[in-house]
Amino acid sequence: MKTVYVVGTCDTKGVELRYLRDCIRNAGCRVVLVDASVSELQIDAQDVDVQSAEVARFHPDLPKSEELKDRGKAVATMSQALVEFIRSRHDVDGIIGAGGSGGTALIAPAMRALPIGTPKVLVSTVASGNVAPYVGPTDISMMYSVTDVSGLNRISRVVLANAAYSIAGMVLNKVDAAGDDRPAIGLTMFGVTTPCVQAVVRTLEKSFDCLVFHATGTGGQSFEKLADSGLLAGGIDVTTTEVCDYLVGGVFPCTADRFGAFARTGLPYVGSCGALDMVNFGGMETVPSKFRDRRLHVHNPQVTLMRTTPDECNRIGEWIGERLNLCDGPVRFLIPELGISAIDAPGQPFHDAEADGALFSALERTLRRTDKRQLSRVPFHINDPQFAELLVANFQEVLS
Incomplete structure (x- = not known):
């Protein structure tokens, strides 16, 4: 009973x-x-x-x-x-x-x-x-x-x-979550990284039950809650943007425990810099006065984005690197050198080579590389098909 x-x-x-x-x-x-x-x-x-x-x-x-x-x-x-x-x-x-x-x-x-x-x-x-x-x-x-x-x-x-x-x-009348024979994997996505995540899912969905989480703070927590619960075989953390809101003060923050589930479980992890170029606020009128002179972009009437500065990107890269250093399981972190979101590209409103460079340098400087924990810079934009292919290849490698 x-x-x-x-x-x-x-x-x-x-x-x-x-x-x-x-x-x-x-x-x-x-x-x-x-x-x-x-x-x-x-x-x-x-x-x-x-x-x-x-x-x-x-x-x-x-x-x-x-x-x-x-x-x-x-x-x-x-x-x-x-x-x-x-x-x-x-x-x-x-x-x-x-x-x-x-x-x-x-x-x-x-x-x-x-x-x-x-x-x-x-x-x-x-x-x-x-x-x-x-x-x-x-x-x-x-x-x-x-x-x-x-x-x-x-x-x-x-x-x-x-x-x-x-x-x-x-x-x-409980439905058995294990009714799908495919192992489950978690992926994180934002609107500005959607092409990348969709390409990864299309490649992997025949072999894996792909669970996509919207990186809105709670979405990232749910992603890691499932990892902690033993319900995931691994994660492809394309969109780590919640760290920006946590460190700078946006409305979609992660917690201090971001990446903690992978450190605790040792699950295979593949990550990237998705949407680390932005901090999220509500409508334009909700942007704190101290940020009103910053580079802002109206994503829609309810969401205003703020471009992260080189100093902020340096902090973000160091924080992520330090958290990933706690992971003893297999880790691959990929840096897309040509842009980290749909609006971070030449001619787009958040294109900023200096800020991206500060982020990439901080990640490279902070992440302690081992046989299991690796970082790679690649000459692609995050939404290029070739970058999605590399994410898939790295994920298949850490699973083997």
Whole structure:
């Protein structure tokens, strides 16, 4: 029988959580009700499968009880403990939670810790706003509670029942991601590197399930989340542009852990400088005043691009090189000398040989080359067919 974990703070949301549990049982699933309450960690909640005190014991360094009187610290502590608890379980076919802002912040990290493809539903009072901090690079389904998660009424019964039956439906009808016999590989793409990535995919798609990620910050995190989850055979990281936004201050930044999944897993990695010539902002009116005198290009009414300077490119190249130096698995990094995006070419708005030269020199200077870790400069533009062919050849080499 498939098992769904119902998670929340039973001290304040017990009625709603038990309602979710009963609906899911009625749908034909086994249910484990987990109490993640922070107010009374040592007091057993009635009719609960996993008590809060048991969850708390999974914290690697549980603070003293007097420290937990601060609610913010208590929520952070229980959230970390819940992550470790969920990771320790091997029967989580799906997970559902419900809560307000505090409960959402407490529960979401445990959901993010589960592999992509494990059904995850979070009923929340904050689900109609910006959910990026909760969802991150994962496949959490967030449902707005409409009324507060505070007892059962004619609205909450319907919303919670819909959530319960949706998680049951996902669990009972789960599609096996391994149904495709081809190994999966991840690729990163932006509009300005699309010809390159499409050419690579056309060449490899008969042998590989090619998963293309839009390099919008979250896209890169999803790319690496799949690598960490063991769902990729390797990566062709054509478009590393999120590093620009991280270091300079754009709206599509990576995190400090960019390239970390490949360092941890040793998966075969082929990368390039795709769109490292640009930092992303929203509409022109959103560009910070300190950047208004820079070279700007309106990509569309919602996206304004800013050309990276030689100094910024130097920092970007050093940062990428230092991160790739942490990778012990096979690494190939290709530098397209004739341009790194569709608008970085002679006659195009972001053509800047000095900035590109600073980037290339920083990469060459910083990356420590070994038998496994190599860097090559090639006389092509990133969207030239020959460059795509080289990416494919290098990927086939690191797989062998």
